[in-house]
Amino acid sequence: MEHMTTEHTNSLTRRYLIVGPSWIGDMVMAQSLFITLRQLYPGCVIDVLAPAWSLPIIKRMPEINRGIAADVGHGEFSFFKRRALGSSLKAEKYTHAIVIPRSWKSALVPFFAGVPVRTGYKGEMRFGLLNDIRKLNRDLLKQTVQRYVALAYPNDLQQAPVIPFPRLQVDKNNQARLLDKLGLKLDKPVVCMMPGAEYGPAKQWPLEYYAKLAVSLTDSGWQVWLLGSVKDKAAGGSIANGNSEIVNLCGKTQLVDTVDLLACAKSVVSNDSGLMHVAAAVGVDINVIYGSSTPDYTPPLTDDDKKKIFYLRLSCSPCFKRVCPLGHTNCLKEIGYGEIYRTITGKYEK
Secondary structure (H helix, E strand, C coil), X not given: CCCCCHHHHHHCCCEEEEECCCCHHHHHHHHHHHHHHHHHCCCCXXXXXXXXXXXXXXXXXXXXXXXXXXXXXXXXXXXXXXXXXXXXXXXXXXXXXXXXXXCCHXXXXXXXXXXXXXXXXXXXXXXXXXXXXXXXXXXXXXXXXXXXXXXXXXXXXXXXXXCCCCCCCCCHHHHHHHHHHHXXXXXXXXXXXXXXXXXXXXXXXXXXXHHHHHHXXXXXXXXXXXXXXXXXXXXXXXXXXXXXXXXXXXXXXXCCHHHHHHCCCCEEEEECCHHHHHHHXXXXXXXXXXXXXXXXXXXXXXXXXXXXXXXXXXXXXXXXCCCCCCCCCHHHXXXXXXXXXXXXXXXCXX
């Protein structure tokens, strides 16, 4: 397959259909791919096929022309729905498609849309559906974000690509609306905490540690906002425990609202989660706690002076399990709340 040169491509605008990932952290990391495409091919048009819940986040990415809702549930096969959606997109005359997921079904829409160049990694027998199939070099591309960004380049990379950091736009009007609606004030410095971990408890720092850290911070003149989904509401309640300076916002906001609320914070404390990647993309200082996963694979994508990583590198880590196979979760329990407290307060000492 012939790869167009940048000069040729600039005279013939590339129109990309990107099949995006299904998890919020992965979608944020995918912005690095979108930024890279715009750097390589100025003026290219990028549309992203993504789960409907992620479209408001995509709107915060200035590189994207539009988000297209994938009218299928996560894990749903839906051959006929995908064929119909692909056929409906033929009129867009996309020149290139990049399929980030590695499943067979994820490559169906670009195929039925008649996109001439369809790029993705070798996966579930996708020969024919993709015609620019890449073999994933795990030794070269160690990080998830590197694997995404590499798809922007021809299939002959000899070194890992440079990663531009994701940057989500903040909506000041929505931010003001949220502060008013939720009764939030900015008279004290804010620490946002995201105690949830959708993946499983092996990535979740103990709730009692979050609670002790929150109390220590409020005793020192900070306020704490707890962010998460409805699933995290009970966890947030156990951390807040009636303290008026600890506000449990879990389940009270939409996903995209967290972008604007995080922009109010001086610091963030989070597990390795999707919301951690949102916080990094907002540009706020973050303190990230790793248990069964590793920052070598999914690091926070932000400047070094804005991130502090807490990871013990125990002999059993990383195991990438949802539940600790040894039953102790020492990779999390041995990270004390006092160390994180000193990191936050020491950085902002008057």
